Amino acid sequence: MEPVLAIVVGVLMTASVYLMLSGNMLRFLFGLILISNAANLVIFTGGRLTPGAPALIPTGADSPPGEVANALPQALVLTAIVIGFGLLAFALVLVFRAYQSLGTLEADDMRVAEPEEDRK
Amino acid sequence: MAGTPGRRSDLYTISGALPVLIAAALFVWFLGMAPAVADGEVLRWAIPWVPSLDISISFVVDGLSLSFALLITGIGALVLLYSCAYLDGHEHFSRFMLYLTLFMLSMLGLVVADNLIVLFVFWELTTITSYLLIGFSHAAPDSRRSALQALLVTAAGGLALLAGMILLGVSAGSFELSEIRAMDEPFTEHAMYLPVLILFLLGAFTKSAQFPFHFWLPNAMAAPTPVSAYLHSATMVKGGVYLLARMHPTLGATEIWTWTLILFGGFTAVFAMVMALRQTDLKLALAYTTLMALGTLTLFLAAPVGYAITGMMTFLIVHSLYKAGMFLVVGIIDHETGTRDARLLGGLARSMPVTTLAAAVIGLSMAGLPPFVGFIGKEILYAGGLEMPGAVLVVGAALIANILLFATAFIVAFKPFWRPAGGELPKTPHEGPWPMLAGPLILAACGLAFGLIPWVIGGPLVTPGVHAVLGREGTVAELTLWHGINLPLILSLVTFAGGTAVYLRHLWLRARIAEAEARLIDFDERWDRFLDGLKAVAAWQTRILQSGYLTNYLMWIFATMSATLLVTIAARGGIDRVPEFPTLDLTHWIVVALVIAGSAVAVFSISRIAAIAGLGVVGIAVALIFVLYGAPDVAITQLLVEMLIVVLFAVAALHLPLLPKEHGVRKVHAGVALVVGGLTTALLMMASDGPIDRNLTDYFEVTSWPEAFGRNIVNVILVDFRALDTFGEIAVVVIAAIGAYALLKGAPEKEAS
Numbered sequence: 001m002e003p004v005l006a007i008v009v010g011v012l013m014t015a016s017v018y019l020m021l022s023g024n025m026l027r028f029l030f031g032l033i034l035i036s037n038a039a040n041l042v043i044f045t046g047g048r049l050t051p052g053a054p055a056l057i058p059t060g061a062d063s064p065p066g067e068v069a070n071a072l073p074q075a076l077v078l079t080a081i082v083i084g085f086g087l088l089a090f091a092l093v094l095v096f097r098a099y100q101s102l103g104t105l106e107a108d109d110m111r112v113a114e115p116e117e118d119r120k
Numbered sequence: 121m122a123g124t125p126g127r128r129s130d131l132y133t134i135s136g137a138l139p140v141l142i143a144a145a146l147f148v149w150f151l152g153m154a155p156a157v158a159d160g161e162v163l164r165w166a167i168p169w170v171p172s173l174d175i176s177i178s179f180v181v182d183g184l185s186l187s188f189a190l191l192i193t194g195i196g197a198l199v200l201l202y203s204c205a206y207l208d209g210h211e212h213f214s215r216f217m218l219y220l221t222l223f224m225l226s227m228l229g230l231v232v233a234d235n236l237i238v239l240f241v242f243w244e245l246t247t248i249t250s251y252l253l254i255g256f257s258h259a260a261p262d263s264r265r266s267a268l269q270a271l272l273v274t275a276a277g278g279l280a281l282l283a284g285m286i287l288l289g290v291s292a293g294s295f296e297l298s299e300i301r302a303m304d305e306p307f308t309e310h311a312m313y314l315p316v317l318i319l320f321l322l323g324a325f326t327k328s329a330q331f332p333f334h335f336w337l338p339n340a341m342a343a344p345t346p347v348s349a350y351l352h353s354a355t356m357v358k359g360g361v362y363l364l365a366r367m368h369p370t371l372g373a374t375e376i377w378t379w380t381l382i383l384f385g386g387f388t389a390v391f392a393m394v395m396a397l398r399q400t401d402l403k404l405a406l407a408y409t410t411l412m413a414l415g416t417l418t419l420f421l422a423a424p425v426g427y428a429i430t431g432m433m434t435f436l437i438v439h440s441l442y443k444a445g446m447f448l449v450v451g452i453i454d455h456e457t458g459t460r461d462a463r464l465l466g467g468l469a470r471s472m473p474v475t476t477l478a479a480a481v482i483g484l485s486m487a488g489l490p491p492f493v494g495f496i497g498k499e500i501l502y503a504g505g506l507e508m509p510g511a512v513l514v515v516g517a518a519l520i521a522n523i524l525l526f527a528t529a530f531i532v533a534f535k536p537f538w539r540p541a542g543g544e545l546p547k548t549p550h551e552g553p554w555p556m557l558a559g560p561l562i563l564a565a566c567g568l569a570f571g572l573i574p575w576v577i578g579g580p581l582v583t584p585g586v587h588a589v590l591g592r593e594g595t596v597a598e599l600t601l602w603h604g605i606n607l608p609l610i611l612s613l614v615t616f617a618g619g620t621a622v623y624l625r626h627l628w629l630r631a632r633i634a635e636a637e638a639r640l641i642d643f644d645e646r647w648d649r650f651l652d653g654l655k656a657v658a659a660w661q662t663r664i665l666q667s668g669y670l671t672n673y674l675m676w677i678f679a680t681m682s683a684t685l686l687v688t689i690a691a692r693g694g695i696d697r698v699p700e701f702p703t704l705d706l707t708h709w710i711v712v713a714l715v716i717a718g719s720a721v722a723v724f725s726i727s728r729i730a731a732i733a734g735l736g737v738v739g740i741a742v743a744l745i746f747v748l749y750g751a752p753d754v755a756i757t758q759l760l761v762e763m764l765i766v767v768l769f770a771v772a773a774l775h776l777p778l779l780p781k782e783h784g785v786r787k788v789h790a791g792v793a794l795v796v797g798g799l800t801t802a803l804l805m806m807a808s809d810g811p812i813d814r815n816l817t818d819y820f821e822v823t824s825w826p827e828a829f830g831r832n833i834v835n836v837i838l839v840d841f842r843a844l845d846t847f848g849e850i851a852v853v854v855i856a857a858i859g860a861y862a863l864l865k866g867a868p869e870k871e872a873s
Contacts, residue, residue, distance in 0.1 A: 001708065002808035003699040005745070006801045008715050012738070014797030015719035017678055021789040023671050024780060026773075030722050033735050033765060037742050042800070044746070044754075046807050047817075054750045055821070055833040063822045064833070069750030072817045075837035077746075077754050079849050085761045086856035089768060093860035096772050105777060107670035114668040 005045045012038035025095045025105045032091060036084035040077045047073030131204035131555055135214035139221040140204070143197035146228070150181075150189045157186045158580035160587070164234065164298070175295055180234035183584025184365055187433065188231035190581070191354040191440045196224040198559035202448055203346040205555040206455060216256060220347065223249040227355040231362055236285040236295045243281065243327075243359060247274045250356050254343045266342040269647060273336045277326025281363075284319025287312055288370075301369050301591055308374050317371050320363065321380060328360025328414045331388040335643040338395075338407045345454060348403065349447030349559075352410040353440040361417045361436070369591025373424040381422035382510050386517035389415030393524035397626060398633040402450045402460045402532050406443070409486075409528055412521050413439040419514060420504060426586060426594035428504030431497070433585040434599060437570075437577055438485065438497035445482040445563035446532060449475060452556050453536060458546030462531060466541035471549040476537045478560035483533020485567035487526045488615065491601055493570035493577075498522060498615065500597050502608035519611060519618075526619025527626055574599035671789075678792050685799040692806060699805055707748070714741035726781050728773040736766045753834050 012034050019031030047070035055071035057064055095105070102110050130136045153163060166178035181189070200220060207213050226245035233239035248271075255267030289295040291312040292303065300307065307313060324330075329337035337357060341348055351357065364372075364381070371377060392411030399405040413435070420432040452475050453468065454460045469476045485492035501522075505514040551557070570577050578599040586596045603609065622629065665676055689695070704712075714737055721734030739762030746755035820833055820841065830836035838846050 001702055001704070001749075003701055003805055004704065004708070004712060006804040006808065008712055009804055010797040010801030011716055011719055012797075013800045014793045015723050017793035017796045018723060018786075018789055020674055021671055021678075021786065021792065022782070026728070026776060026779060028670075029769075030731060030735060034719060034722065034738065037738060038800070040758075041742060041745070042804055044749070044751070045804060048808065048812055049749045051749055054752055057821075057825050057831040057833065059831070062825050068821070068833075070814070070817050071820055071833040071837060074751045074754050074834045075842065077751075078757055078834065078838060079845060081754070081757050081761055082849055083852050085764065086853040088765060090856040090860050092768060092772055093863045096775065097863045099776055106780075111668075 001049050001051075002045055005041060005049070009038050009041050009045070012041070023107050025098070025107055028107070029088065029092055029095060032088055036080070036088070040080050040084070043073045043077050043080065127209070129204070130208045130210075130213050131201075135217050136204045139217045140197055140200045142221065143193050143200050143224060147190065147193035147197055150186060150193055153181055153186060154190075154580040157181065157183055157584050160584060162298075166234070169235075169238075173295075175237050176235060177238055178234040178296060179229075179232040179238075180298060181232055182588040183581060183586070184362070184433075184588035185232045187437060187581040187585045188354070188358070188362055189228060191358075191437065192224060192227050192231065195350060195354045195440060195444045195559075195563075196220075198562060199346045199350045199444065199448070200224075201555045202349075202451070202559045203344075205553045206346055206451060207344065212256070216253075216344070219249055219252045219256070220350070223253060223350070223355060227359065230359055234297050236289050236297065239297070240278070240282055240285055243323075243363075244275070244278055246356055246359055247271060247278055247327075250274075250340075250351060253347045253351070254340045256344055256347065257342065260342070263342040266336070266339040270336045270340050272651075273326050273333055277323045277333070280319045280326075281323025284316050284323065287319065288316045291316070297366065297370075307370050313371070313374075314376070317374075317377065320367055320371060324360035324363045325384065326360070327363070328357050328418065329388075329411055330360070330384045330415065330418060331391055332643065334388060334392065334411050335647060337411055338404055339644065341401075341403050341407050345403065345447060345451030348407070349444050349451065352407065352447060353444035357410060357414055358436070358440075361414060361421070364418065364421050365432070365589045368421060368424070368429075368589045372421070378422045378509055381418050382508075382514060385415045385418030385420075385422065386513060387415070388412070389419060389521040390517050391415075393521045393528070394633060395637075396528050397524055397531075397622070398630055398637060400462045400630075402453065402462055402465075402536070403447070405462070405528055405532060406446055406450060409525060410443060412525060413443065416501070416518060416521060419517060420501065420508075421589070422514075423508040424590060424594075425504060425507045426590065427500065427507050427597045429586045429589050429594065430582060430597040430599075431501040431504035433582045433589070434493075434500050434577075435497045437581065438494050438567075441563050441567050441570075442482050442486040442494060445478065445560045445567070446486060448556070448559045448563070449479045449482065450532070452552040452560070453549075455556070456547065456552055457549045462535065464541070464543045464545065465536035466539045467537075468549055469537040472537070472551050474551055474557050475560065478557070478564045479533045479537060481564035481568055482560065483529045485564075485571070486533065487529035487619065488522060488612070491571045492567050493574065494567065495612070496571060496574055496599050496601060499603065499608045499612060500599070502611045503597060503603075503606075506607060515611065519615065522615045523618035523622055526615055527622035530619075530623045531626060571601065574601070675792065678796050682792075682795050682799055685796075685803055689799065689802055689806060695802055695806055699809055711741050711744045711748070714738070714744075726779045728776070728779055729770070731779065732766055732769045732773065735769075736762060739765070751834070753832070 016031040016034035016038060019027045019034065022028065022031075050067060050069040053066070053068045055064065055068045055074065098110060099105055102112065104110060131140075156163060163181040164178065165180075166176045169175050169177045200217065203216065203220060207216055210216065223246065226242050226249050229242035230239060230246060233242055251267050251271040254270050255264050257263040285295075288300070288307070291310055292300045292307055294300055294303075307316075310316075326333045337352075340351060343351065389412045392408045392415055396405045396408030396412065399408060417432055417436060417439075420428045420435070422428070450460060452472070453465065456472065457465065457468070459465065481492070485494035488494040488498035501518055502515060505511060505518050508514050582599065583596045587593055666673070718734045718737030718741060722731045722738070725731045725734060739758065743755045743758040743762065746752070746758060820837055824830055824833045824836040828836045828840040830840065
């Protein structure tokens with residue numbers, strides 16, 4: 001399954017990069033969502049895949065009896081999902097506020113700090 | 121600068137008296153070690169600092185360290201005392217004394233450090249404190265420029281030195297200088313010898329202002345005179361010489377060491393003396409004689425000859441004494457007459473008798489006349505030079521430099537006092553206050569005393585110092601005024617004759633040198649051009665990389681990312697085989713199809729709601745992947761977050777404009793996107809094809825229950841083993857929430873208006 005997920009990750013990366021390059025801030029945010037998903041899948045897949053065996057220790061045992069899913073990347077991904085969400089929520093509010101103040105979602109038209117005439 | 125009448129002098133305040141007392145106490149403390157060091161003992165203290173990296177805070181006092189330490193603390197005490205009067209009533213007096221004290225302590229740490237890293241820390245501290253001192257009159261642009269120049273030149277050398285030290289420490293297997301010196305196999309045979317040597321020389325030459333890094337030192341004159349006196353005599357610039365002396369047993373005694381030091385040291389010495397003769401500002405003339413001294417010291421460190429090293433050690437002490445004294449005298453002249461212009465000054469002998477006396481004694485020692493210690497220093501230099509490889513070159517350079525030094529000594533130490541004044545002085549000259557006279561008088565007395573009874577410095581300082589520099593017992597020249605009639609004595613007589621001749625014609629020579637200088641390369645101007653060039657490159661790359669357009673920034677980021685991915689893949693040998701694709705059941709195919717379909721909708725739809733729905737589909741499909749491969753906790757989190765995102769975006773979208781319709785595919789962007797995507801896929805295929813290190817996972821699996829009493833390993837990792845990380849993660853979310861709240865609630869006035 002790892003090669004298949006590698007391709008899925010590639011598709012997600014392609015889509016997110018293309019969206020982020022569009023210059024529209026809403027599309028940029030869409031790209032941000034996809035790239036977090038892609039990054040999480042990279043970590044998850046990198047730890048190898050074990051179908052149907054969660055990393056649990058049955059009652060009475062001291063350690064998992066057989067081969068179980070790699071717990072470490074899961075823990076990392078869990079953290080990453082939450083932080084990714086924090087980042088996204090903040091970015092969304094920022095874009096929203098920027099639109100309220102500047103009246104545009106096009107990054108190239110947001111020129112308060114770097115006015116066009118100042119550029120050389 | 122003079123205080124108002126009735127005001128208590130700054131000398132009698134805490135910030136005035138305390139530094140002087142600290143310096144004096146340290147001097148006495150070090151003096152107490154002299155008997156032990158004279159007996160050949162090496163005192164050492166060490167406390168572990170970073171034991172895992174074999175770094176400890178270790179200090180060592182041997183003859184070399186002790187000589188330096190005594191000069192630093194002794195001259196330091198005198199300079200600090202002098203400053204109390206020189207800067208009495210200055211608005212930043214306390215600040216000045218603090219800087220100067222820190223400077224002294226940094227330099228002291230530098231010369232007693234036994235660990236390379238500790239030595240480097242103090243090395244950089246001297247750079248920083250000297251920057252603060254040179255730029256002390258920070259309102260003057262000249263002062264700031266000189267300070268920055270000194271900082272940039274010496275800090276650049278410091279970086280080279282750091283690289284050299286790490287290289288040396290790693291290849292020698294120890295960061296302790298004493299251990300490196302004690303190794304059986306000489307480091308000069310090591311494969312890394314040449315790079316280490318070059319890096320150390322860069323550090324030493326920039327610090328000690330050897331040609332072609334000499335230009336910062338005369339500019340450092342921008343500092344108040346006590347700083348110059350200190351910086352030129354015992355501290356800062358001597359740091360480089362100290363480093364060379366300290367590393368002599370480890371890095372020295374090779375052909376390349378010898379010839380590099382002879383060429384750079386010799387050229388610096390001669391060049392500096394020619395430039396010194398050209399100056400009309402007394403202080404600037406002295407600054408160039410410092411360059412000469414540094415060049416001479418470097419020159420005589422070139423060879424592992426006992427006599428030459430004795431000459432180096434003696435001249436080090438001689439120079440520190442007369443240079444500090446002479447600078448302090450010039451400071452008194454400047455302070456009491458308001459000028460340092462040699463063309464203007466004259467007739468000071470009547471109004472400033474004590475200063476005149478001090479200047480005369482110091483000047484005679486500087487000129488190298490008997491019975492002053494300067495004579496002994498010069499004799500031994502000639503004797504040592506005659507035994508070195510390239511003796512003609514060494515002695516020739518020393519002879520020319522000494523002839524010019526002789527003339528300069530008379531220009532600085534006698535002319536202003538004895539000849540008639542050349543013009544109206546800005547102030548009516550009168551004698552300086554006692555704290556300012558104490559330094560020059562004591563230093564002058566030392567110059568005479570050490571000349572008459574040279575064994576005082578010979579036994580406890582010079583002899584153990586020579587042994588420390590050589591790293592073994594060596595033949596040490598005897599310090600005495602009378603060696604009989606021999607070649608060094610004849611060379612001395614030539615020096616006096618030549619010096620007198622130069623002095624008599626110095627006005628004519630000065631004019632010739634000034635003419636020649638106009639045709640030479642101006643290093644100061646080159647430096648400015650170099651800085652301008654650097655700034656132009658910075659501006660150019662900023663224009664390219666930071667164009668002000670988000671898309672351009674992202675293009676650079678993705679291009680860099682692709683490049684690093686490509687390098688990584690190539691470095692690991694590329695993909696050698698196409699991985700086997702497993703046969704998948706329907707569930708898996710559906711999940712894959714959902715991700716691709718959802719992404720496609722998000723990319724191509726111009727409906728906000730459709731795009732958000734597409735993103736939701738991708739999120740749920742990813743959650744399904746987590747479910748299929750044994751990660752229920754991750755899946756639950758993913759689902760919750762995905763739902764929140766969809767809700768948030770749906771709400772926000774109501775207040776945001778429609779997505780603009782895109783005309784066709786952006787071809788360049790699509791290309792970049794495909795490259796990034798393709799490379800990620802390739803890397804992930806490679807990574808998941810190779811072996812995996814399961815050490816950490818195994819550890820968590822066997823310790824989760826016995827140590828943390830949790831059966832869900834993922835949860836135990838999060839809340840127990842990596843609890844601090846999770847805490848940080850929560851903090852991030854909280855900060856994001858606070859930020860978002862502030863953005864939404866804060867500053868609504870603008871929309872209202």
